[in-house]
Amino acid sequence: MQLLYNKVAIITGGASGIGKATCQLFAEQGAKVIIADVNEEAGHVIEQQIVDDGREATFVKTDVSSSEQVENLFSEVQKRYGKLDILCNNAGIGMEKLFHNVDEEDWERIHNVNLKSVYLCSRLAIPIMLENGGGSIVNVSSVNAESPRKFYSIYASSKGGVSALTKGMAIDYAEENIRVNAVLPGCIYTEQTKKSIENSPNPQQTKDLIYNMQPLKRPGKPEEVAKLIIFLASDHASFITGSCIPVDGGMLARSVISQD
Numbered sequence: 001m002q003l004l005y006n007k008v009a010i011i012t013g014g015a016s017g018i019g020k021a022t023c024q025l026f027a028e029q030g031a032k033v034i035i036a037d038v039n040e041e042a043g044h045v046i047e048q049q050i051v052d053d054g055r056e057a058t059f060v061k062t063d064v065s066s067s068e069q070v071e072n073l074f075s076e077v078q079k080r081y082g083k084l085d086i087l088c089n090n091a092g093i094g095m096e097k098l099f100h101n102v103d104e105e106d107w108e109r110i111h112n113v114n115l116k117s118v119y120l121c122s123r124l125a126i127p128i129m130l131e132n133g134g135g136s137i138v139n140v141s142s143v144n145a146e147s148p149r150k151f152y153s154i155y156a157s158s159k160g161g162v163s164a165l166t167k168g169m170a171i172d173y174a175e176e177n178i179r180v181n182a183v184l185p186g187c188i189y190t191e192q193t194k195k196s197i198e199n200s201p202n203p204q205q206t207k208d209l210i211y212n213m214q215p216l217k218r219p220g221k222p223e224e225v226a227k228l229i230i231f232l233a234s235d236h237a238s239f240i241t242g243s244c245i246p247v248d249g250g251m252l253a254r255s256v257i258s259q260d
């Protein structure tokens, strides 16, 4: 039996990395997937791959930080399916800067894409879920929400907001059968991680550093995050709400005095 048979699911940032793996796994598990992303070209590629595999996917070009575009996304989904079972708020961008070098434009961009988007999408998802008798929201936060790396303060602020919003929304809608959870990825090996290793002055040193950040001695794979997202989205997680769960190869569990 497929875990998400006949479920309608929106995945933001579904054109690449963790979101792409989530779209593929959701479709394999029977979901009708709506890919919402700013990247039109990559979004259509993944849509076509899923359709070619005999499964259901629709790409809707969406900047999740724009309330107009998010409204358009939800009206497309309503028109096409008339319901929504799952929302995965995954779209996000990173930034590495020393705190006092962050200007207002950086602050707004990071918080609008990473945090405001969760508000904009969830506030339209919830009324549809209420009408359907329930649903599941999975937000993609980060280990930085718990333990920020150097130069990651603003990113950590946006993801800390995502984790807090997850808990608050879970409490608000627990009695209405809407579960809200978050995953906290650690270092995940995406195209960006690959590029940052290749483009660094000493690729081998950077690779060793990235691998040794985890007690498991390797970065995670996008599919390993997607598997936690699918579990939380499914009825297998029926007693889990308001949880922020790391998927980090043990990174958050390690204390500074036991680095190996």
Ligand SMILES: NC(=O)c1ccc[n+]([C@@H]2O[C@H](COP(=O)([O-])OP(=O)(O)OC[C@H]3O[C@@H](n4cnc5c(N)ncnc54)[C@H](O)[C@@H]3O)[C@@H](O)[C@H]2O)c1
Residues within 6 Å of the ligand: 012, 013, 014, 015, 016, 017, 018, 019, 036, 037, 038, 039, 062, 063, 064, 065, 090, 091, 092, 093, 094, 113, 140, 141, 142, 143, 184, 185, 186, 187, 188, 189, 190, 191, 192
């Ligand atoms: N990769 C990691 O190591 C890691 C670790 C912790 C958390 N995360 C989080 O996981 C999520 C996915 O990251 P990823 O590594 O797969 O990144 P990625 O860059 O591969 O994918 C992000 C996707 O979001 C899309 N996107 C960016 N801005 C958008 C916007 N305004 N509207 C709609 N779509 C937009 C991009 O086009 C892209 O397809 C992000 O929220 C990120 O912060 C990633």
